[in-house]
Amino acid sequence: MKTELEINEFIKNGHQTYLPNLTIDCAIFGYHEQQLKVLLAKWKGLDGYSMPGGYVARKEPLSVAANRILKEKTSLEKVFLQQFYTFGDSEFRSQNQKYEFLPKDSWLRDRTLAIGYYALVNYSRVTVEEDILTEQYVWEDIKKVPKLLFDHNEMLEKALHHMRINLYHQPIGYTLLEKKFTLPEIQSLYETILGKPLDRRNFPKKLMSLGLIKDTGEVRSIGQHRSPRLYTFDKKKYDQCIKEGIVLVV
């Protein structure tokens, strides 16, 4: 949405294009400088941050809508994106909204449920683009997230919980990294997400024994010590593990 005209059309007749009473909201996680970060948006006119979201078009499959919304906000395609919960319980989600700046009869003032998705993206590849509705986007360390708009704190908590649980069943962590990564890098990532230290010697052993990572033969020169090797994820083995439902206890 670029122009004021488009916005006004959306406010007035958006319900002809989109399903009312329902949004998709997305916790977009990135990893940078040993921190797990979440992408937050500041809306013009509203005082505070929330996670990005959007509406489902009338004949659009749900997962297509989720991917479209993610692409609109981050320019990313084909990233790890997973539905985790649908929200309709909080006070905010049980009744109509009191957005003073909207016409009294706008479809946007109706009650909205929210289908929650979370995405794991490569932090450095995200290019956010502010539009006429959003003042700015910020990456916030999940340990420093302020009070968010609506029920988005609860939503973020639940997204994190599902993501961490999933980390034990699917080796999804690599989706936050570059194609090639060192063992210390992926270990540090897991330590950050799980919030606990892992043994430097046992962790790679597990990944190797499952066949999830492959040695590329290359090394990366970083600092005054032995150069660590570069590894890649084995997509074939990964898919197999997902199918068989491994439990990666690290």
Added chain:
Amino acid sequence: MKTELEINEFIKNGHQTYLPNLTIDCAIFGYHEQQLKVLLAKWKGLDGYSMPGGYVARKEPLSVAANRILKEKTSLEKVFLQQFYTFGDSEFRSQNQKYEFLPKDSWLRDRTLAIGYYALVNYSRVTVEEDILTEQYVWEDIKKVPKLLFDHNEMLEKALHHMRINLYHQPIGYTLLEKKFTLPEIQSLYETILGKPLDRRNFPKKLMSLGLIKDTGEVRSIGQHRSPRLYTFDKKKYDQCIKEGIVLVV
């Protein structure tokens, strides 16, 4: 819904009371004669079975709606009920419906997404009540479920999957049994749900070591052999295990 008048009012003006484009559908699981069964409904006018469902009232919290719908269908309250996925991808869920028996402009012909819940109930306590829309309810062994209406086969598969996964994280199995049960009973239940045999000696050992079940001191006389003891679930320990997120590998 009891009378034809109510039905017609619902078809015509239901969208004033309920949110459109969205249903709650519920896989209701029961356990009987060593079989895991699911409650299916046959609709008048439609040729085939589906899982029970309903609409969310305009200002009704989502979980309240789910519990209300469960109660309407089974007369049960305060049972284990859990949301697992929201469906909006299948062809059926991506476009408007062609229900010939409904007026062309009925809100019920609009596209509907479905929020999937599953419930674990005590089979013998369920009293289904057919109404003007449902011809009959049947309990079907999950191994013999026929082709269902809409996308309900996919929905059932996903419900089962989530339930089985959850069984490893939360000791939810007992919700399918009577208050007091024998060790062979609960073991047989787990074997049925997980579809694999468990060791008769190791299984109770695990439940006992976690403190999840308590010996009542009573026994039950059943047949030509030693009478098995009756156990109950320790709700306090159960809640603690849920909170701490145990992994019950059996």
Added chain:
DNA sequence: CTTTATTGCGTTATTATTACGCAATAAAAG
């Protein structure tokens, strides 16, 4: 009183997880 089927309790074997020790090595400092 004997037979039969099944329960309850134990012990042992196997496997997985956790905890460390130490040599290899790359870059910087002397």
Added chain:
DNA sequence: CTTTTATTGCGTAATAATAACGCAATAAAG
């Protein structure tokens, strides 16, 4: 060019968890 420093990579031992199984106890039926 040698030494220092920080970190990597590989191994092995200690511990814990899981799986496998033997046998006595016992309730009902013949």
